[in-house]
Amino acid sequence: MEKIVINPWQWQNERHYAQGIEVKHVESTLYCAGQAAVHADGTSSSADMQTQLLIAISNLEKVISEAGYECKNIVRLNVYTTNQEEFFKCFGTFGDWVAKNEIKQATTFFEVKSLFETLSVELEATVVK
Known part of the structure; x- marks a missing residue:
């Protein structure tokens, strides 16, 4: 798999995303459902945004690793x-996670009226290998 980052500018680098990602020679693609702060027993967290973000990241990592993929190969991440x-x-937490995993991804941030029950953040990813 070959992953090419397209960034005609530099300003997006501080925001932890790329303007475009081209992927060639893909073996397979994983489309992850939105992962939020839902505990293993299926209950939704009512914690603060920082805590929910950490749980959502953990849940996304679990789905990706259980499928045999790596976070560094996330090519699309909607928040x-x-x-x-x-x-x-909490953007520092998000940025630290992206940097730690060497993720180079196209990202769109959406503010929505509501998420399921008490949830306040959800991460939706596409991953390749």
């Missing part, structure tokens, strides 16, 4: 949040 202001207070 849904009920409160962008609160989410961006």
